[in-house]
Amino acid sequence: MAPMDATGMELHGDLLRWYAVSARSLPWRAGATPWAILVCEVMGQQTPLARVVPRWQEWMARWPSPCDLAAAPQAEVLRAWDRMGYPRRALNLHRCAVRVCDAGGELPREEAALRDLPGIGAYTAAAVAAFAFGARTPVLDVNVRRVVARLHGEAGPLSASVTLAERARAESLLPHDGSAARLSEALMELGALVCTPAPRCGECPVASHCGWLAAGRPPASAPARRPQRWAGTDRQARGRILAALREADVAWVAREVLLDRARVSEDPAQPGRALESLVRDGLVSAGAGGYALGGDILPR
Ligand code: SF4
Numbered sequence: 001m002a003p004m005d006a007t008g009m010e011l012h013g014d015l016l017r018w019y020a021v022s023a024r025s026l027p028w029r030a031g032a033t034p035w036a037i038l039v040c041e042v043m044g045q046q047t048p049l050a051r052v053v054p055r056w057q058e059w060m061a062r063w064p065s066p067c068d069l070a071a072a073p074q075a076e077v078l079r080a081w082d083r084m085g086y087p088r089r090a091l092n093l094h095r096c097a098v099r100v101c102d103a104g105g106e107l108p109r110e111e112a113a114l115r116d117l118p119g120i121g122a123y124t125a126a127a128v129a130a131f132a133f134g135a136r137t138p139v140l141d142v143n144v145r146r147v148v149a150r151l152h153g154e155a156g157p158l159s160a161s162v163t164l165a166e167r168a169r170a171e172s173l174l175p176h177d178g179s180a181a182r183l184s185e186a187l188m189e190l191g192a193l194v195c196t197p198a199p200r201c202g203e204c205p206v207a208s209h210c211g212w213l214a215a216g217r218p219p220a221s222a223p224a225r226r227p228q229r230w231a232g233t234d235r236q237a238r239g240r241i242l243a244a245l246r247e248a249d250v251a252w253v254a255r256e257v258l259l260d261r262a263r264v265s266e267d268p269a270q271p272g273r274a275l276e277s278l279v280r281d282g283l284v285s286a287g288a289g290g291y292a293l294g295g296d297i298l299p300r
Contacts, residue, residue, distance in 0.1 A: 008173075009175075010209070011151075011173075011206055011209045012175050012179070012183060014205045014206050014208075014209070015183065015186045015187070015190065015205055015206055016179065016182065016183065016186055017205070018186070018190070018205030018206075019182070019185065019186035019189055019190075022189070022193065023185070023186075023189050024189070024193075026049070026053065027053065027056065027057060028040045028056065029185075032060075033064075033065075033132075034106075034107045034128060034132035034133065035064075035065060035066050035100075035107055036056075036060050036064070037127070037128055037131050037132045038096075038107060038120075038124065038128050038132070039056060039059055039060070039093060040052065040056050041123075041124045041127045041128060041131075042089050042092070042093055042119070042120075042124060043055060043056055043059075043084060043089070045086075045089065045123070045124070046085060046086050046089075047084045047085055047086075049192075051083075051084060052084070055080070055081070055082060055084055058080065059080060062080065063097075065101075065105060066096070066097040066100040066101045066105055066107070067097070067101040067105050068097075069093065069094060069097035070094070070097040070098040070100075070101040070102075072094070073294060073296060074091065074094055074282075074293070074294030074295055074296045075251070075292065075293040075294035076294075077090050077091070077093070077094045077294070078090050078091070078242065078245075078246065078283065078293050078294055079246050079293065082246075083239075083243070085239070087242055087283055088119070088281055088283065089119065091119075091281070091282055091283060091295070092118045092119025092120075093119065095118035095119065096117045096118045096119060096120065099117055099118060100117070107128065107132070109129065109132075109133045109135075110129070111125045111126055111129040111135065111137060112125075114128050114129060122162070123139070123140060123141060126138065126139045126140070127139045127141075130180070130181040130184050131181055131184075131185065134178070134180075134181050135180075135181070136174050136176065136180035136181075137171075137174075137180075138167055138170035138171045138173075138174065138184070139184040139188065140162050140166065140167065140170055141188060141191075142158065142191075143187075143188050143190075143191025143192050143195075144170065144184065144187045144188050144191055145158050145162065145166060145170075146158065146191050146195060146197070147187050147190055147191045147195045148166065148169055148170050148173065148187070149166070149212075150195060150199070150210055150211070150212040150213075151173075151206065151209060151210055151211055151212070152169055152211050152212075153211030153212050153214070153215050154211075154212065155212055155217070155218060155219060155220040156220050157220055173187070190204070190205070190206070201213050201217070231264070232264050232265040233264075233265075234270060234273060234274050234277070236264045237262040237263075237264050237265075237270050237271055237273075237274035238262075238274045238277065238278055240261045240262045240264065241258045241261060241262050241271075241274060241275055241278060241284070241291075242278070242283065242284075242293070243261075244257065244258055244261040245258070245284065245291065245292065245293040246293060251289075251292050251293075252287065252289035252290040252291065252292050253290050253291055253292070254290045255275070255290055255291065257290075258271070258275055258290075258291055259271040259272060259275065262274050262275065275291065279291075281295075282295030283295065
């Protein structure tokens, strides 16, 4: 069935009732500021929620507003990012905070203006517009994409990026009565808790609206993508260098120490390559005294 035919309202009701009793208690769901929502959305990309929650709480206690974060040195921001991975997100949050603070300290409400901020892509802009400002816009993380596809009778796998057809389907699911953002939260939660890669259809509040279930759960047309390798990659080498810099009790660390820490494969060029890429990305500064965390430290 098509989810937004005559039974669309029923789907909304079923999903929102389930969400009211089943939603996890997450700290940013209790009246967080737009900035706090943006920070949790950035942290939540590519990092499991269990690791995000304590980091987000620390960040919000320490830097509750864009101007608080903008005033912090990048080295402190990268240290506070800890081991959440993909540290360019921390640097982008810092750049974003500087931009927002310079513009008066308030996040813009419009999706297009949010996308204009450093490191804010389509997903994050939509999530902030919806969850912070109540915009009726599809919020398409991987969980929502999977739920929407299944409701429409498809098993996946999902394409690398969101297609126009997917966006249109997701938008057609959103109500016009002011509850669109809450429905997006509910879809996201359903994808995280029930409609997971191995779905628990027997517990699903919208099972009676699900095209894939109605079709007998046919298998995916192509195999799912294999998870990315980590051990021995440049990403692992970069992570080791950043960990060494975070843990150092001096600002500047010698190149040899960092290269030694970054040996994670037989490739002799890999440690140097990883270090140079961190400098290029602005995550590390190079100076006569060695290397330091953050791109805003004066070389010496
Ligand atoms: S019935 Fe199963 S596949 Fe369909 S939305 Fe619910 S959990 Fe997902």
